[in-house]
Structures are given as C-alpha cells and as structure tokens.
Amino acid sequence: MWALPPWPSSSVGRTWTGIYAEDPKLRTHDIITLLSMSIYLSDLKATQALGKKMSKWLPAGTILLLEGPLGTGKTSLVQGIAAGLGIYEPITSPTFALAQHYPDGSPPLIHLDLYRLENPKTANDIFLQEDEEAKAIGAFLAVEWAVRLSLDLPEAWKVELSHKDGVGRYAQIIAPGGSQNELNWVASDLIHILGS
Numbered sequence: 218m219w220a221l222p223p224w225p226s227s228s229v230g231r232t233w234t235g236i237y238a239e240d241p242k243l244r245t246h247d248i249i250t251l252l253s254m255s256i257y258l259s260d261l262k263a264t265q266a267l268g269k270k271m272s273k274w275l276p277a278g279t280i281l282l283l284e285g286p287l288g289t290g291k292t293s294l295v296q297g298i299a300a301g302l303g304i305y306e307p308i309t310s311p312t313f314a315l316a317q318h319y320p321d322g323s324p325p326l327i328h329l330d331l332y333r334l335e336n337p338k339t340a341n342d343i344f345l346q347e348d349e350e351a352k353a354i355g356a357f358l359a360v361e362w363a364v365r366l367s368l369d370l371p372e373a374w375k376v377e378l379s380h381k382d383g384v385g386r387y388a389q390i391i392a393p394g395g396s397q398n399e400l401n402w403v404a405s406d407l408i409h410i411l412g413s
Contacts, residue, residue: 253392259385264290267388268297277324277355280348280370282363285378289386291361294376295328298359302326310361316347318356325356337367344368 258264271294275281281298283291292310299308302322311317311330319326329347334340344366351358360366363375375391 253389255387255389257381257385257387258290261290261293264293264386264388265297265300268294268299269301270297271390272298272301272357275357275374277357278352279357280351280373281357281359282366282370282373282375283359283361283378284364284375285386286380289378289380290388291378294378294388295326295359295361298357299326299328302357315343318350320354322357325351325354327351327356327358329358329360331360331362331365334362334365337365340365341368 256267258267271281283294285291292308295310296308299319299322302319302324304319304322304326306319308317308319308328310332311328312332315330315333317328319328327347327350329344331340331343334343344360345368348358350356363373372393374393377389377391379387379389381387
C-alpha cells in the first residue's frame with residue numbers, strides 16, 4: 218500500500234491510499250486500486266461542497282455512515298448532500314427526533330442521528346427500520362454516529378471526519394467492499410471539482 222502526498226491547494230488538500238503503477242506517464246489521479254481517500258476541508262463551505270459532490274456520484278439507495286467527534290462536520294456534510302439532492306429546507310441534526318425524512322429530494326434523503334443511543338441493540342433496531350424505509354423508496358440514507366451500531370454493513374460507504382489542528386478537518390472516504398473502482402473514478406472527479 219502506498220500513500221501519495223497531498224496536493225497543494227488553497228482550500229482543499231488530498232491524500233490517496235492505494236496501490237498504483239509507477240509509470241511516469243500516469244497522472245496523479247490514475248490510481249489502479251484506491252482503498253480510501255482523505256480530503257482536507259478548510260471550512261464549512263468546503264465540507265458542504267464535498268457533501269454536494271457526493272450526492273452526485275453516490276447512487277440512490279446508498280448507505281453513508283458518518284463518524285467523528287462532535288463538531289467535525291457530520292451535519293454540514295449532510296447539508297451539502299441535501300442541497301445536491303435538491304432539498305431546500307433547513308437541514309439540522311435529528312439528535313432528538315433520531316430521524317428526519319426528506320421525500321422531496323431526488324432521490325429522497327433519510328437523515329439518521331444515533332448520538333443519544335448508547336445501547337447498540339436500540340441503535341441497530343432504529344437503523345434497520347430506517348434502512349427498510351430507505352430501500353422501499355430508493356432513498357439515500359445518511360447515518361450520523363454510526364459508531365453506535367453493532368451491525369456489519371459491508372455495502373455501506375463510510376466517511377470518518379476529524380479535526381485538523383484546530384483549523385479545518387479531514388474527511389476520510391472509505392468505499393464499501395468491491396467498490397474500489399468507483400472510488401478511483403470519484404478521486405479523479407474530485408480533483409477537478411475541489412481542485413486547486
């Protein structure tokens with residue numbers, strides 16, 4: 218496994234973890250197998266921009282597991298996803314309601330927040346109910362505090378958010394098993410969208 222150095226950028230830096238061919242003719246985004254991708258997000262707008270872009274390349278029915286400490290941008294990422302899906306109502310974390318449904322999106326969005334649930338069985342039960350609904354309507358399911366789940370979800374995409382030295386944050390995007398080729402395309406696409 219190789220780690221490519223981050224590219225310089227005024228607002229967004231990227232690092233890739235994967236196996237790549239050492240061919241000088243290849244550009245930096247011509248990675249053969251990408252296992253995960255880390256993106257530096259300088260501010261709220263960059264986090265929302267990433268979410269908006271993710272809404273365009275993740276298909277309807279996607280499960281997106283969001284993890285990270287308080288204040289790392291999980292809800293901001295969902296706000297960007299919602300904007301990309303054409304949802305224009307305010308998006309807030311459903312910490313007390315646990316789930317919020319946005320049926321007017323294309324596809325619809327179900328936003329689940331498991332922060333208050335310390336019992337994994339309870340978190341699993343609520344997730345499974347919302348997942349069933351998401352599948353029935355072809356919705357995108359975004360789950361904050363997915364760490365509360367004890368389920369094995371190999372089909373899910375994962376974004377792990379973390380603070381970066383008090384300034385900005387990192388988002389590590391991890392493809393589900395068998396989706397490395399999709400992440401390769403995404404990496405190339407993000408270079409152009411979030412690029413320098």
